[in-house]
Amino acid sequence: MNRKTAVKVSFAVGALLSLLLSGCAPVTLSSEPSGAYVYNKGHEETALGMTPFKVNLVANQKELIVRKNGYFSKTVVISPTDPESINVELQRRDKVLLRSNPDGAELYVDGRRVGRTPYRVDYKKAWRTFEVRSAGYASQICTIPEDPEGDVMVDLERDNSLMITSKPRNAAVFTEEGDFLGRTPLGVPAGDTLILEVRKEGYYSTSFTVDEETAGPFVVELEREPIVIVYSEPEGALVKHRGVTLGVTPFRRLVENDMDIELVYNRYKTAEITIAPDSPREVRVELEKEPYVTINSNPAGAMLYRSGGVELIGTTPVEVLMSKDTAFEMHKPGYDIKSFTLSPQSKSEVTVPLKQTVGNQEKIVKIDSTPSGAKVYRPGGAEFIGTTPLEQPVRGERTFELQLDGFETKIVTVAPDSADNVTFALARDESARNVTVSDPLLNTPSSF
Structure with a gap:
């Protein structure tokens, strides 16, 4: 390398160092589609701006999140050596799957079972927080973010407990003293001697004992109270089954098999419901006006x-x-x-x-x-x-x-x-x- 070339290289290196140490390297961050919000990762309370957005870097890199309603979010790392313009292509969020490891975990919302993993999250519904349960694993609470970067995965941890299940599920479990422990399926400490009671509306309560010799899962079969009462708003709707009028609401029925009924009231739309042996003891139906x-x-x-x-x-x-x-x-x-x-x-x-x-x-x-x-x-x-x-x-x-x-x-x-x-x-x-x-x-x- 001759002296002239060495001088040019030294000058270029010096200019770059000067830019990195004292200057700003502006980068324009764009998105497809445009109009996405830009946040500092870890500080996402306030948006920095909307794409296209100019980022000024001073000798270090920035980690940003690009979000737009209806699309998966995307994390972008920008450094002073990046080109002057960076475009982020956002993927439309048609669906988000809640997955678990192991697969097939049961999902509950407010104690009510809503499905199994993998589970398609419906953003039109108000609830986004799920309790994730699987036999032999500790339950976890998972909240689906508003703008995820992809499918949401929950890794369950092994649980040294005895799993109590019931038929039907979602029954309340109480201690001998009447303290509420949770709803089935429910893990209780393995090896302890416990006197427990399972309760569910519309079923007779059942008491039982578990100890260190009890094998899991322990299944409790509840005997159903046979009466279902159907209420309507307004009251006095005709209750029909296969065209035959059975009575008016409030309507009491011994239900041994699934049964389709219609609720008919003048100037209101006819409501069709099914009552079954595992239906709640009280079924309430609000009729819609014509x-x-x-x-x-x-x-x-x-x-x-x-x-x-x-x-x-x-x-x-x-x-x-x-x-x-x-x-x-x-x-x-x-x-x-x-x-x-x-x-x-x-x-x-x-x-x-x-x-x-x-x-x-x-x-x-x-x-x-x-x-x-x-x-x-x-x-x-x-x-x-x-x-x-x-x-x-x-x-x-x-x-x-x-x-x-x-x-x-x-x-x-x-x-x-x-x-x-x-x-x-x-x-x-x-x-x-x-x-x-x-x-x-x-x-x-x-x-x-």
Whole structure:
């Protein structure tokens, strides 16, 4: 190496050392998708910012966590020698599995068994804390984090205990003095002489003794109290089995085999339940009201039709069972025809204002959609009118149905007081869990 080359190398090394010791090496941290929160690992109470996020490093590395709702979190270690831009690809969190070692451990929530490992965690449910149990192992409590970096593993430790189980499970275990120890399956110290009692609602209590010679698991079979009582809210619902009325709630029954019953109450949805020999002694069912809507008009006495003006329902005020989104028309001499739509989520009572007819007012309204190209029908899809954008003469309110492949059908209303050009946004046809319920009176030009 000649002198000139040595000088260049020394200068480069000196510059790098100077940067590491005194300068900042900014690194831009991006994510796919963007908009993820960035935290210092170990100090995750407050987010540093959102991606893309610029990190300034001073002669050392940083350990960061990138989080975004609905995605697995990711830990990233950034050092001054990294490139100026780092992109983190986040994996969508479709499911999170709770696993255990050994596999097949039982999971309990508030003493109630919910499944076995591996267990798919449902983030829609409120509970995320599980008690993990396996015969011959000490139970552990596991809480699923909001933003895990992957599947959650619980390593169970061997337990020098005698396992007490019961049929049915989830029975309470008490000492001779009446102290509560836990619920079955339950480990108790091996080698001790213990007098225990197992209790479960709807079953007769059973006492027994275990000692150093007792082999595990020790199984206690409980004898069931044979009566199941079914309550309903409201009370007095008819109890039916295979079309035969057995009585009304509160309903008492000796249950020796699984039995499917229906609870029927006027103006409430029928509830179907199964009672079995291991059902709780008391079964309580809250019945759901049918979505009846009372439709009024202002002024009163208007004739209510299903959209299209063919089927007369009655004269306002009139009560209608709203089992699905339904388009209506309201007719009254001297007033414009009023079109509107109600849904099962509408209020229990709705008042529709009517507008007096003024001459033969007519207006051309241009109807468009986003995206364009939707087919325009009369409500119910019986008569095809055209494709958006479409001009239509309007004398009084008119209701149309917009249909486009890959998008939800939309019922819209225009009137003489609508704008000259009206554009309606179409929603993509997602699964039922993503359906958004809109205002009960869809796209009406006036609020009522």
